[in-house]
Amino acid sequence: MKMNKGLATLAALCSSVFVVGTSEYLIAGLLPQVGADLDVSVGTAGQSVTAYALGVVAGGPLMALLTSRLPRKGLAIGLMLLFAAGSAISAAAPSFGLLLAGRVVSSLSHAAFLALALVTATRVVPAERTGSAIATVASGFTVATLLGVPLGALLGEAAGWRAPFAVLTVLSLLATLLLAAVLPREDAPSTRLREEIRVVTRRPVMLAIATTAVGFSGVATVFTYIAPLLIGVSGFSAAAVSGLLLAYGAGSFIGNIAAGRLTDKSMSATVRGVFGGLAGTLLLVPFAVVWQPTAVAAVLVLGLLATATIAPLQGLILRHAGAAPNLAVSANVGAFNLGAAAGSVIGGAIVAAGALRWTGLAGAALSLIGLALTYLVLPRTRTRTGTRTRTSEKAAGHEAPIVV
Known part of the structure; x- marks a missing residue:
């Protein structure tokens, strides 16, 4: 039963990481549409990719510090809801400024959620399977690159650039429900x-x-x-x-x-x-x-x-x-x-x-x-006798x- 719970937790974390990972590079294939719709150049539209990356690099550690004493399950749910809010803002953005705001909001949850997912994954498996647990969660990103990003780009070509962000909003809400159902409850960290x-x-x-x-x-x-x-x-x-x-x-x-x-x-x-x-x-x-x-x-x-x-x-x-x-x-x-x-x-x-x-x-x-x-x-290291x-x-x- 414990192994089944561990597998369910890893599956939920991997699925959630897939959703978050798809968002990072999705817009790169939609820049011409974004630029035409929001009346900016393709180069300017590309700043939405930069804004997300900067949000991950700078916002991730900041979010980790601000949330270090929160219970882990509640934090995971909160971060996914934050990501959903950012995706919804991006999908409905009437201006490029609001699109950037939506991307930054989503990016703030990116590094903090992945860090939480990796740490949680290692706690639901035996110590000798730590590497496999990390790889399982990280595979959500590789699948996002392999399938999520190209499928999102195809959807954007067919239904407009806002459609993939609307789908991401729905998927992130579903991921939130899945996390709420399977993540084990943990006390707030004492660190x-x-x-x-x-x-x-x-x-x-x-x-x-x-x-x-x-x-x-x-x-x-x-x-x-x-x-x-x-x-x-x-x-x-x-x-x-x-x-x-x-x-x-x-x-x-x-x-x-x-x-x-x-x-x-x-x-x-x-x-x-x-x-x-x-x-x-x-x-x-x-x-x-x-x-x-x-x-x-x-x-x-x-x-x-x-x-x-x-x-x-x-x-x-x-x-x-x-x-x-x-x-x-x-x-x-x-x-x-x-x-x-x-x-x-x-x-x-x-x-x-x-x-x-x-x-x-x-x-x-x-x-x-x-x-x-x-x-x-x-x-x-060397032993006392000098043997490597x-x-x-x-x-x-x-x-x-x-x-x-």
Whole structure:
């Protein structure tokens, strides 16, 4: 019965994350319609994407601090209702200013809800399945990218850009009901505000957050411009690129789940293996894209590895955060978004310099920096006799605890 309750909780959290994740990039495919309807340029309409991202990066930690003493179940329901309100404002917005307001309102719940979902997920499974629980919840985002965003864009093309936001409003309300039905009741956390701040400023936690931001920026440097790369260099048609991106999304889903299971066995080996694989793949991208078969292989491998960082990196944060994880996990969620934004800027500068083909080299360098940072977050220790020992996997329950 306890296992069934745990599975129901994970399913509810994953479904809710799917709804939230769909909202983040949905509007990117609807910008021309938004601009025409609200009488702004496409470039101005694109600020709605930026506003959401900034809301996640800045608002997530702020919301985590403001809600740190609230009961977890009530907070989850409240955050989903806040998201529903933002979606409803966006759907009904008569002006671009109100659309921005709706996007910011939704974004405020994004990082805080995901952080809450990840922490809750690890509490309803045995300690040795922490990585799998994180990956299960995070898969809501990969499915959102794979299905939610393109389906929302299709709905927007057929029924207008407001329709997907109206559907998101309904789905978020349904997710709220599901959370109310299955989430276990928990007492309000006993941790104080200063404890949350003290945890997030600890060296291992800050290094783990930096690893997330730097490492994920390597993926974003290439992926942000993957469509023009495949069309302009590899010679694929736009339709073929759409199919490849679908395959990329499917690979991301598989890679995330697989990394969760591997994290249960060895967090350090998984995170280093993923970053090493990313560095190698990104390094080969500029050479692989000149021939279509190798370009396809590079896209598929990149998809498998891109989201495989989520489970081990979030596991790192949870391991070092101890009894005060909410702010730290929320900040790490923001670090993924910050990394995506930084990677887009770096890739954009390379593309503007006429070096579209070579974005992979910058991505590989960033992934290597991320790999190097993992050795600071998960350093090897020595026994009293000087023999090297493996890094702690306390979270997975397999190796001796690390001293930090």
